[in-house]
Amino acid sequence: MTESGWHKEIKGWGVEAEIRIGNRRADCYLRCGKRAEAQCRGLPSAEVTAREAHTDLWILNCRAAFRSSRLAVWEAPDLGGLFRWDHSWQGFAVAKRPVYLNLELNIHTGQGRFLEVTAWTFDGYRTVGTGQVHTAAAMRSWMRYDIPLTTGKPTVR
Template sequence: MTESGWHKEIKGWGVESEVRIGNRRTDCYLRCGKRAEVQSRGLPPVEVMAREAHTDLWILNCRAAHRTNRLPVWEDPELGCLFRWDHSWQGFAVAKRPVYLNLELNMQTGKGRFLEVTAWTFDGYRTVGTGQVHTAAAMRSWMRYDIPLAAEKLAAR
């Protein structure tokens, strides 16, 4: 399977990519020493569990779901940042590692948004949860230079 431009771009934000760990590999190493798995499609639960033995976090390409409104994200005054993901990747219900959902990314400008999932619940084909929004620039800086992430407020759309 060939890598997409998105996959190569995100891996390039780390300090090293395609690092072998035993008989597996991790997509990229972050400056802080964490190993990231970059994924553009859903995986079966058994594969998610197997990869979690060699990774510290997930970065999922959810741009199409967000663009088609299957993954809306909004601010609630009392609950904070909420999301609902219809037709979500159910295999990730077994994920124990932190997850970042790429909502938007313009490959030419580098601008975009990521949602750091703080909690989620899988129910049939739908996933609901809470999170914190980060700009693509903040994610890049964190991955490449270990600059701490700070949550962004959602802009009115």
């Protein structure tokens, strides 16, 4: 199978790509020591569970769902980011590792947004949940240089 431009781009944000762990591999290694799996399509539950033995977090390419409004994200007072994903990748209901949904990413400019999922519930074909939006630049800096992702909210002193 040929690797997509998106997949190559995300792997390039880590400090090392294609990390072998036994007979499996993680897509990239982050400066903070975490192993990331970048995924462009849904997987069966059994495959998600198997891959979680060698990865610390998921980065899911949800750009098409976001463009077509099957994935909607909005801010709610006191709750932060909310999302609804119709025809979601149901196999990820078993995921135990942190998940980041790529909403937008222009590979040529590096501009885009990611949603860090803080909670989600799968119900039939729909997934709803909460999360925190981060810019592509913030994600890249976190993955490559271990610069913490921030909430973008003012710090109380």
